[in-house]
Amino acid sequence: MGTIIYGAAGLLDAAEGVQSDVALYIEGSRIVATGPLAALRGRYPEAALEGGNDVFLLPAFVNSHDHGRAFGSASLGIPDDLLEIWLPLLSGCMAAAPYLAGAWEGAQLLKSGVTVAAHSHIPPAWTQMYDSSVAMLRGYRAAGVRPAFHPPMVDQNPLVYADEAAFLAGLPDAATRALAAPFVQPVPLTTAEYLDLCAALFAEFHDATDHTAHIQVSPAGGQWCSDALILACVDFARQRQTRVQMHLLETRYQAHYARRQWGHSFIRHLDEIGALGDWLTLAHMVWVDEADLELLAARGVGIAHNPSSNLRLRSGVAPLAALLAAGVRVGIGLDGHALDDDQDYLRELRLAYVLANRPGAASPAVTVADIVRLGTAGGADITLGAGAPLGRLAPGCLADVVLLDWAALRGRWSPAGHPAPEDALAFLLHRATRRHVRHVLVQGAWVVRDGRCLTVDEDALADAIRADLARQLQDSGRQAGLAAARVLAPHLRRFYAGWEAAPAP
Ligand SMILES: [Zn+2]
Structure with a gap:
């Protein structure tokens, strides 16, 4: 049994424009079908249902x-x-x-x-x-x-x-x-x-x-x-x-x-x-x-x-x-x-x-x-490489999907129907930051849910990294290399400034 993921709006392929009422049917690692939610529910009635009317679907970024x-x-x-x-x-x-x-x-x-x-x-x-x-x-x-x-x-x-x-x-x-x-x-x-x-x-x-x-x-x-x-x-x-x-x-x-x-x-x-x-x-x-x-x-x-x-x-x-x-x-x-x-x-x-x-x-x-x-x-x-099955949400493509928090992006002030589908991408590009990335799917599996990474323990990683960096902070070899680079910096600046004065042919 696969999963249907739907959103209030979405972009399946940047070449095609934003659509409202957009859904994907995913089995395993791949997208099998795309279309309006009702159509996919009719075709795949057993599928689990994910997403919602407060999210915007788009292909994951590269x-x-x-x-x-x-x-x-x-x-x-x-x-x-x-x-x-x-x-x-x-x-x-x-x-x-x-x-x-x-x-x-x-x-x-x-x-x-x-x-x-x-x-x-x-x-x-x-x-x-x-x-x-x-x-x-x-x-x-x-x-x-x-x-x-x-x-x-x-x-x-x-x-x-x-x-x-x-x-x-x-x-x-x-x-x-x-x-x-x-x-x-x-x-x-x-x-x-x-x-x-x-x-x-x-x-x-x-x-x-x-x-x-x-x-x-x-x-x-x-x-x-x-x-x-x-x-x-x-x-x-x-x-x-x-x-x-x-x-x-x-x-x-x-x-x-x-x-x-x-x-x-x-x-x-x-x-x-x-x-x-x-x-x-x-x-x-x-x-x-x-x-x-x-x-x-x-x-x-x-x-x-x-x-x-x-x-x-x-x-x-x-x-x-x-x-x-x-x-x-x-x-x-x-x-x-x-x-x-x-x-x-x-x-x-x-x-x-x-x-x-x-x-x-x-x-x-x-x-x-x-x-x-x-x-x-x-x-x-x-x-x-050309033809890689990523960067688009189409049948046969790998299911790497981003669900943006469309409700937060639109804000409490946006009236119903705003932005219009033809303006939605500009609206998104000018307002969205990483804090609007709510859920992410890779290869058909959830890796981010409600803004939290599910695959690794970030707290444990941060602790291990802090201990690792604490050792390096005291490393005298590293400090000496950095000090040498700082001494060389003005000489490098002068050297390339000379190239400005006498540009190459
Ligand atoms: Zn680089």
Whole structure:
């Protein structure tokens, strides 16, 4: 016997608009039928009945780029700055142990209405890549989130996107150079070792049927990876029909790097080496050239748009309207860096909407429905691949459903019939936050009920995380790394300011 879930209104597919009197019939992990409540009750009279006239149904959200940090870096004592300065500081940031981080992060995402998360892994140490990946995957799965998990790899430019010896030589004295030395060490992992561990994770966790987890690969960022590494990752992904996710063109210095290196854009370079395809997702893409948009669309490349993170790390505002107008595939990700450090996916959609609509009557408009599509079906497309049965509520799709508190959203002041169905999505996008996520279903099972995560014990997790962080707070090695990064910060700022003064060709 299955279950009928109904709502006063709902959005089955962002391409179709809001309907009133909407219901789903679910058996096991999948949606079998959709329609008005009375019609489904007639067809499935034995089904259990859930939902109500005070909820709004919609497909669960897909967080297309994140890191599973469990807590924002600012919450852990690392203030925001330019990415190039913030990253060395991040190496001294406390971090919850991987299982705890995955379980805690998973619970926070579920309570935000997110059931799929692209996870760019940050191992506690490069030597712990495999073990920490397994622990993090198990943490996410304990919560019930579907991770699209990609361990990272880098093989060049660990500190600056330039000749590191020249940067070190420009530091004022030997003591400062000694502080910088640990930041320019090559990673103790070869590309072959990296791909071996990805293959082992793939064999154990990749699930292309029910999409409980995907294992992907990640040359972590264009400037940090040789062409050989990027192409080895592409080969790995294509052989296994999985995906590649990279950070790209997050800051303008990364765009400058490409022009210094090849005399043209990063996107053109990746195309020249055969590294653009529909198996690739590029995160951030703030500094993409308008001239490259058609190429991105033609190659089927996916873009993970991260509006909060791009503001907080002073990267800028990605040209979302132009990307969509060019027909580029786009999803939206939190990057662990939402404006309020709270992984609120609904607020992130709102921010994406207001930033996408630029001043001027002639500016292209991005609609509310466009934004909700990017957060649902668009995200599933670039995170799990074309045709993934998520991001929509249709027969055959996996039953990942969010029930928003429609009564609370409408407020006591809303008269009956307000908002009209054609206005309901804008009403929702401008008002909803994670506190309106009342119930969430993953794979046909309840994971959030009345705002409470059912799958993990958040109180016990918080206690374990607090004890873990208390140990790290006293760790002298971590404190020394953070102090060194703080000493280097003004030198890094001056170094990149020099790039502003003499822009690349
Ligand atoms: Zn990221």
